[in-house]
Amino acid sequence: MKKILLLTGDYAEDYETMVPYQMLLMVGHEVHAVCPDKKKGEAVKTAIHDFEGDQTYSEKPGHNFQLNYTFDDVSPEAYDGLVIVGGRAPEYLRLNAKVLDIVKYFFEKDLPVAAICHGIQILTAAKVVSGRTLTAYPAVGPEVTLAGGNYKEVPPTESVVDGNLVTSPAWPGHPGFIKAFLDVLGTKIML
Numbered sequence: 001m002k003k004i005l006l007l008t009g010d011y012a013e014d015y016e017t018m019v020p021y022q023m024l025l026m027v028g029h030e031v032h033a034v035c036p037d038k039k040k041g042e043a044v045k046t047a048i049h050d051f052e053g054d055q056t057y058s059e060k061p062g063h064n065f066q067l068n069y070t071f072d073d074v075s076p077e078a079y080d081g082l083v084i085v086g087g088r089a090p091e092y093l094r095l096n097a098k099v100l101d102i103v104k105y106f107f108e109k110d111l112p113v114a115a116i117c118h119g120i121q122i123l124t125a126a127k128v129v130s131g132r133t134l135t136a137y138p139a140v141g142p143e144v145t146l147a148g149g150n151y152k153e154v155p156p157t158e159s160v161v162d163g164n165l166v167t168s169p170a171w172p173g174h175p176g177f178i179k180a181f182l183d184v185l186g187t188k189i190m191l
Helices: 014-026 089-093 097-108 117-125 138-146 171-185
Strands: 003-007 030-034 043-050 058-066 081-084 113-116 160-162 165-168
Touching (some): 003 097, 014 030, 014 043, 014 081, 014 113, 081 117, 081 171, 089 117, 097 117, 113 117, 160 171, 165 171
Parallel strands (some): 003 030
């Protein structure tokens, strides 16, 4: 069993919060879902982003996602991996110095990190993508390039792995994204 830290926040993408959280629990990992300035038992509001033929995604109300751990109690050295969700939350989470320090710790220790969609904004703010190949929601691609990363455009059903880093453009990529993250974690599923 591995211990995973999952960073989320208000208006994070619903599927990108719930699905990784539930899948990682399903395979037996302990997952601490946290948000800065919130405590265990409090909730974040999520948003459902959908692709309906417009020039960008649409946004609808999602679920209230209950946090199961208090952000202020997080010690990054207690975790084996990190998941950063997408949606609108990363645009404000990247302004939190402790969030950035946590992300930097995982990269300094070469621990598994999975980031999806706009979650990559936290990686660029933490200055950990230089020289790395990764993907993101296409609108975040320029940020990856400006931060020194190699942005790779892939279909939303795909993911990109660069060493300990797993990224995907959006929730349609969950099957490959979670499988790749489990691989870098060293998780074996016996069928």
